[in-house]
Amino acid sequence: MSGLFGTLNIGKSGIFANQRAIDVTGHNIANTKTPGYSRQRAEMQTRRPFCTPSMNNAAEPGQLGTGVEISQIARIRDSFLDYQIRVEMGTQGRYQGRDKFLREIEGVFNEPSETGLSTLFGKFFDAWHQFSKQPETSNTRTMVAEQSKALASELNHTYSQLNKIKGNAQDIIKQKVFDVNNIINQVNQLNQEIIQISVAGNNPNDLMDRRDYLLDQLSSNFGITIDKKDFNAIELNTKEDKEAGSPKGANLVQVIDPDNVARFAYIQDIQAQKDDKGNPTGKYDIVYYKNGDTTTESNRVVIKDVELTDEQKKEMDECRVLWTDKSGNLLKKDGGAVNADKDGISGIKFSDIALFKPSSGEFKGYMSVQQDVDGYIDRTNNLAKGLALAVNTLHGQTTDSSKDDLPFFVNKDGQENGIDASNIVVNKEIMDNPMKIKGSKLDVPPSGESDGKRALAIAGLRDVLMGIQNINSNMSREDFINKFCGGLKENEYGIKVLNGTTDGMKVDNYFKDMVDTLGIQEQEARRMVKNQSDLLNTFTQSRASVSGVSLDEEMTNLVQFQHAYVANSKIISTVDELLDVIVNGLKR
Structure with missing residues (x-):
């Protein structure tokens, strides 16, 4: 088509195209602060031209343009940046989960402080040392009983708090499972809607933004693998994470048979x-x-x-x-x-x-920190049991080597077997009557005892190298003393004391190693959180520079499209005047 009516259609196409471009620009401006929104662009192209030349008509060579049209509303997105961000979000999620709970574990041990376990261990041994100097007084015996009770109570409390931390981590995992399943269900539903719209030849840009936003959230929980399919569809799984334990052929989202996931x-x-x-x-x-x-x-x-x-x-x-x-x-x-x-x-x-069992994400963080908690519970149990068995060995000695009398530490059932940090207590007989505490070489201290050699030997346990790290829950006192404490020997006062072992550790050093290990783990988690935060900020800024909405740019585009709209309106107005001349002017 040529002539004035063709020019009229060209102007009309310009108006419609620029109006659509203004609509897209307005949509971008309205969603400036919408999380996960990707900038959209109305891509214009020329309409199919009108071919005039022919064998019989060469007066108008070439093709006449017929105007402009919107070819598509394009979504500006860089899939490689999405991939990088999701990988780093998984790493950040892992260390954020660890950092949160390692801080709590540090709070439980509360070291260094005047009320922590290391201080109470020091006061425990100091009380025995003071008792050895003044064995004839009741005050020193009472001090030993009370300091021992305080130490046992703190071990009980530490065990309880560590178990609470583990329970809290499990509660978060439970909530995460529920939330993650909901996110996956939403992704699956969006995937089906996107396929339907794409099959019809349209671009479901906003739905794809929503799906990508949910995938970003999902990637902070565990490592995901996204396989792109026809019609903007995806399949979601964890096949690239070999540790995740994915069953054979299991997809979280899939195109064919979407309910069999x-x-x-x-x-x-x-x-x-x-x-x-x-x-x-x-x-x-x-x-x-x-x-x-x-x-x-x-x-x-x-x-x-x-x-x-x-x-x-x-x-x-x-x-x-x-x-x-x-x-x-x-x-x-x-x-x-x-x-x-x-x-x-x-x-x-x-x-x-x-x-x-994913290798990244918050799930990995909460699961791995439970391993750490279990490790600290085991070490605290070892500490409690090792101390109890060593003290009981010296305190329960009698002149009859076949007998063992009055263990100092027992469990809450009054037995030595099965002592750990959760149940260690001072023997009730001793708490009821601190005068039963043995401080001398003799089996039963007589009234006015002046011999504090046994108390001195117990105070000396502070410096004995013991294989506390090798204790297990079923280990007997005999096995612990003979295998991991070097057996017994008589000291210069005739009291059987631990010989010590070169591959063992002092009680204070064993606990100090626990705290140092915890500090290193927390420092690593904190450092990784900071590093990942900086790295993610870089990637996020890069993605924002591609997909984000710039108000300055959009306002420039708006002015541009407005002027184009006005110019096309002027073309239509001009054609209208020309048509008026032709139609009405010829009558005159």
Whole structure:
């Protein structure tokens, strides 16, 4: 088409195109502060031209333009920057989780301070040393009893607080499981909507922004792998993370059969089974909740009679997350789903269970810090048990080598066996009557005792090298003394004392090493959080320079499109005047 009507259509196309460009600019300005929004751009192209030349008509060579049109509303996004940011968010999430709880562990140990364990250990040994100087007075005995009680109470409190920290980490994991499943469900729903709109030939820019924003959130929790498909679709999985324990062929989001996907469940409890005599059988009932939703008992599933070693039980306790299908049925490592009946699930081995153990993200941080907490609990138990066994060895000695009398430290049941930081107490007999504390070489101190040699030997335990680090929960006093303390020897006063071992540690040094290790771990976590924050800021700024909305740029574009709109309106106005001349002027 040529002539004035063709020019009229060109002006009309210019008006419509610039109006659309103004709409896009307004949309950008309105979403300046919208999280995850990517700048959009109306891309213009010439419309199909009108071909005039032919064999019979060469008077108007070439093609006549027919105006402009919007080819697409483009979304300005750099996928490589998205990838970099998500990788670094996973690393940052891991160390943020660790930093949060390592700080809490530091608060529990509270070192150095006047009320921490190191100070109480010092006061404990000082009380025994003072007792050795004044064994005839009751005040020094009372001081020994009270300082020992304070030390035992602080060990109890430390154990309790460490377990609370571990419980808090597990509570966060439980909430994270629920939140992550919801995010994945939203991504899946958005994925289906994006496919439908893209198949129709449109660009679902805002939906894709929302999906990318959710993927950013997801990447801070664990490492994700995104496979791009046709029609702007994606598939989401963890296949690049070999530690995540992903069941064979499991996708979190997929295009084909979008309901046949994996999700996560939270292990609420690991219940040990016992025989008729109350002894552990080595089998456990594992209770998990579908999708991490603990608000209703209908989501509760029990995996029965699972045989676990101590290490496997510990691994499951620290992880707490299982792979399931979308309905919450347990996924085995080979990819098969196990449906639960009304009594739960039976016949499952630990090797069949797919635990979710990502190598990055907040999940990794909360899981790894539980390993640290378990380590500090074990070390605190070793400290309590080692101290108790060493003190009891010296305090309970009698002139009859076949007898052992009045252990100083016991557990809350009054027994020496099974002492750890959770239950160590001073023997009730001693607390009721501090005069029963033995400070002399003799078995039972007579009234007005003047011999403080035994008390001096107990005070000397401060400097004895003991293999505290090698203690286990079932170790007897005899094994500890003979294997890890170098056995017994008589000192110059005729009291059997620990010989010491070159590969052992002093009590003070053992605790100091614990605190130093904790400090190094916290410094590393804090340093990594700062480094990752700086790195993420760099990547985020780079992405903002590409995808972010600049108000100055948008205002410039707005003025540009406004002038173009006005100019095209002037073309239409001019054509209108020319048509008026032709139509109405010819009559005159």
